[in-house]
Amino acid sequence: xxxxxxxxxxxxxxxxxxxxxxxxxxxxxxxxxxxxxxxxxxxxxxxxxxxxxxxxxxxxxxxxxxxxxxxxxxxxxxxxxxxxxxxxxxxxxxxxxxxxxxxxxxxxxxxxxxxxxxxxxxxxxxxxxxxxxxxxxxxxxxxxxxxxxxxxxxxxxxxxxxxxxxxxxxxxxxxxxxxxxxxxxxxxxxxxxxxxxxxxxxxxxxxxxxxxxxxxxxxxxxxxxxxxxxxxxxxxxxxxxxxxxxxxxxxxxxxxxxxxxxxxxxxxxxxxxxxxxxxxxxxxxxxxxxxxxx
Amino acid sequence: xxxxxxxxxxxxxxxxxxxxxxxxxxxxxxxxxxxxxxxxxxxxxxxxxxxxxxxxxxxxxxxxxxxxxxxxxxxxxxxxxxxxxxxxxxxxxxxxxxxxxxxxxxxxxxxxxxxxxxxxxxxxxxxxxxxxxxxxxxxxxxxxxxxxxxxxxxxxxxxxxxxxxxxxxxxxxxxxxxxxxxxxxxxxxxxxxxxxxxxxxxxxxxxxxxxxxxxxxxxxxxxxxxxxxxxxxxxxxxxxxxxxxxxxxxxxxxxxxxxxxxxxxxxxxxxxxxxxxxxxxxxxxxxxxxxxxx
Numbered sequence: 200x201x202x203x204x205x206x207x208x209x210x211x212x213x214x215x216x217x218x219x220x221x222x223x224x225x226x227x228x229x230x231x232x233x234x235x236x237x238x239x240x241x242x243x244x245x246x247x248x249x250x251x252x253x254x255x256x257x258x259x260x261x262x263x264x265x266x267x268x269x270x271x272x273x274x275x276x277x278x279x280x281x282x283x284x285x286x287x288x289x290x291x292x293x294x295x296x297x298x299x300x301x302x303x304x305x306x307x308x309x310x311x312x313x314x315x316x317x318x319x320x321x322x323x324x325x326x327x328x329x330x331x332x333x334x335x336x337x338x339x340x341x342x343x344x345x346x347x348x349x350x351x352x353x354x355x356x357x358x359x360x361x362x363x364x365x366x367x368x369x370x371x372x373x374x375x376x377x378x379x380x381x382x383x384x385x386x387x388x389x390x391x392x393x394x395x396x397x398x399x400x401x402x403x404x405x406x407x408x409x410x411x412x413x414x415x416x417x418x419x420x421x422x423x424x425x426x427x428x429x430x431x432x433x434x435x436x437x438x439x440x441x442x443x444x445x446x447x448x449x450x451x452x453x454x455x456x457x458x459x460x461x462x463x464x465x466x467x468x469x470x471x472x473x474x475x476x477x478x479x480x481x482x483x484x485x486x487x488x489x490x491x492x493x
Numbered sequence: 494x495x496x497x498x499x500x501x502x503x504x505x506x507x508x509x510x511x512x513x514x515x516x517x518x519x520x521x522x523x524x525x526x527x528x529x530x531x532x533x534x535x536x537x538x539x540x541x542x543x544x545x546x547x548x549x550x551x552x553x554x555x556x557x558x559x560x561x562x563x564x565x566x567x568x569x570x571x572x573x574x575x576x577x578x579x580x581x582x583x584x585x586x587x588x589x590x591x592x593x594x595x596x597x598x599x600x601x602x603x604x605x606x607x608x609x610x611x612x613x614x615x616x617x618x619x620x621x622x623x624x625x626x627x628x629x630x631x632x633x634x635x636x637x638x639x640x641x642x643x644x645x646x647x648x649x650x651x652x653x654x655x656x657x658x659x660x661x662x663x664x665x666x667x668x669x670x671x672x673x674x675x676x677x678x679x680x681x682x683x684x685x686x687x688x689x690x691x692x693x694x695x696x697x698x699x700x701x702x703x704x705x706x707x708x709x710x711x712x713x714x715x716x717x718x719x720x721x722x723x724x725x726x727x728x729x730x731x732x733x734x735x736x737x738x739x740x741x742x743x744x745x746x747x748x749x750x751x752x753x754x755x756x757x758x759x760x761x762x763x764x765x766x767x768x769x770x771x772x773x774x775x776x777x778x779x780x781x782x783x784x785x786x787x
Contacts, residue, residue: 291673320676330667334689343685344675394671401675 239264239405239435240285245299246463247280247289254280256463258299260454262405267427267436269450269472271443273487276456277464278439282407285437286322287315303405320348323398327410329390331382331397338378340393341365345400360400368396369426388419392426399430406430408438412445424449443488447476455484538759545756554723559740560747566757568723569737573764575725576638576717576733577707580645585699587646588653593683595654596661614651619711621647626715638724638731641717648709649702656698660691693776700772704765710735734761 240262247255255277262268262285270278283289284297287308301308308318331340341364342357351357361378365371370392374385382393391411398406408427412420427436427449440446446453453476454469468481479485553565591610595603625644630636664687672682688695713719719736720729734757741754 286674288670288674291670316676316678318676319674324674326667326670326674328667330665330671332668332671332686332690334686334692344677347677347681347685348675397675 237264238262239304240437241300241302242281242285243300243302245281245284245297245301247277247284247297248295249292250294253461253463255284255297256459256461256465258456258464258466260466260469262435262437263452264404264435265431265433266451267431267438267449269446269453270437270439270456271441271446271453271487272456272464272467273458274441275462275464276458278456279409281456281464282409282437282439283324285405286324286407287318288324290315320401321403322405322407323401323403325391325394325398325406325408325411327413329387329394329414331385331390331393333381333383335382336379337365337374337382337385337393340382341396341400344397348401350401364396364400365393367399367430368392369422369429370396386419388415388422391415391419391423395423395426403434405435405437408436410439410441413441420445443476447472455479455481455487457483457487535762538755538762541755542752542759545752546759550756551760555721555737555753557721559744559750559753562749564753566734566737566753566760568720568732569734569757570760570764571723571725572638572717572720572732573707573734573761575727576641576645576713576731577703579639579642579727580649580706581699581703583642583646584649584653584702588650588702589657589688589695591650591654592657592661595658597679597683610651610654613647614655617711618648618709619714622712622715625712630716635728636716636718636730638717638727638729641713641731641733642727644712644716645706645709648712649706652702652705653698656701657691657695660694660698661687663694664690697772697776700768703768707765707768708735708761710739714739734764 238261240260242258242260242262245255245258245260246253258277258281270282272278280289284301285308289295289297297309303318303322306313331337332343335343338358338361341361342351345351345360346357351360362371362375365374370389373389374380374393377384382390385393391414395406395411412423415423424445427438430436431451438446438450450472452470453472455467455475456464457467459465467483468475468479470480475484476488479488485491549563550565551570552567553563554568555566556562556564591606595607622644625640625647629640629643633640668686668690669682672686677686713733713736717733717736718730719740720732724731738754738757738761741750741757745751745754
């Protein structure tokens with residue numbers, strides 16, 4: 200089913216020139232100098248389980264700062280689970296646990312002294328299904344989590360934050376006259392950008408995106424992709440996607456996971472996106488990106 | 494393909510139409526069976542109570558001797574409203590907190606509380622009355638409206654717990670995960686996200702509990718006892734509509750007592766009806782404002 204989505208997204212991309220409401224071509228993103236591309240998330244021998252069932256096996260991976268890393272792979276390859284290990288959301292599911300080392304800027308995220316809520320405040324997450332809080336206004340969706348976490352105190356500071364985050368999420372112009380409307384009144388693509396704005400309001404360094412476009416139409420998808428490209432200069436972004444074209448379009452590095460014979464997903468290879476898609480080192484990667492399986 | 498169109502256009506067979514009509518007819522008959530008692534009770538009350546109902550009936554207290562004509566049921570109306578209101582103030586917060594405990598904490602402790610709630614649902618209301626009698630009336634040495642409220646609260650509690658739990662379970666997983674991923678504390682998630690999302694359902698459950706408690710007689714017999722005089726003091730025996738109906742109906746050999754019981758019964762039914770209409774109206778208004786985002 201997601202493969203179908205992938206196919207439909209292709210079409211408007213090619214017809215971009217004839218779509219009048221198309222977002223402007225992205226300016227060449229300001230790339231930080233190579234030396235700044237430090238490793239932000241360091242994964243070593245990460246296993247993830249649901250009960251006794253292992254779904255991710257022995258993944259070691261470095262996530263580079265100020266870059267977009269795409270995690271691709273067929274269904275059941277543990278992409279989302281691996282992503283959810285990176286902000287300790289995996290363990291929210293009953294009986295789920297992860298082992299191995301995940302370091303965020305040198306700190307072990309699974310250290311006993313670490314508060315998972317604090318991890319999730321500095322590592323933001325955007326989900327497959329847009330999930331704005333239905334009873335909150337657009338402005339409150341952005342400001343309330345920041346307010347609850349003590350990041351903003353005054354009303355003016357919170358209004359500033361709302362504008363700043365909505366601008367950064369490329370949603371401000373569309374909602375600035377209806378900030379008090381319910382977040383649920385927006386379209387799917389707008390809701391997803393609202394969720395991105397909400398995540399940005401906590402000033403995270405990392406943004407984890409779990410198939411953020413798979414519930415969206417092609418135009419909304421390209422708006423999100425555009426947004427990701429804009430955010431790359433300031434954030435470290437990891438995106439799980441079913442859509443190989445999307446990975447090829449937006450990401451700097453690509454990690455390819457697949458499901459092993461034991462039912463657990465494992466990392467086949469990781470590298471610069473251009474190389475993965477043109478000269479994969481592994482046969483499995485080549486088969487997958489050329490559509491021979493998955 | 495052409496043959497298929499023929500099949501689509503041919504008329505529905507007689508047997509099929511007969512069966513469809515039969516099912517509809519059965520549904521209508523069943524609905525009638527359910528509605529006839531309801532309508533007949535209401536009509537019965539209206540015709541019997543028409544003679545006594547009037548401003549005096551609502552605004553005067555009953556005569557000292559219930560066989561005497563005249564007077565009203567003012568003390569019973571205020572007593573019922575007062576005791577039900579206090580019972581709601583006791584049962585609502587406790588019930589909602591128990592429901593949160595069950596859904597959030599889960600595990601063996603929650604299984605235990607759920608078992609006790611199930612027992613409480615099944616408990617005959619007269620047993621609740623006797624229990625509160627021995628707990629409060631005996632300890633205090635006198636009957637009181639307060640004891641009546643506690644007994645009514647015990648009747649309301651399981652209804653509130655069950656309906657609130659049901660509503661909290663209905664909260665979509667993306668919403669709860671979204672709150673977790675923003676690093677919100679548990680209590681903040683409930684106070685600002687879950688409870689507002691579930692509020693209309695929780696409110697409906699609350700109304701259901703009120704409707705149930707407001708007509709209960711048995712729990713009040715040995716707690717509030719009843720009072721022939723007007724009193725708003727919760728520390729004294731208090732009159733309630735069900736108690737007044739019970740005492741007067743027992744003496745229905747006197748026409749005045751019988752009429753008073755009928756009138757009070759109609760007033761009780763109207764109060765319950767008013768509560769339900771008010772609740773439905775509030776919920777509908779909330780839903781409307783949410784869907785349009787105004």
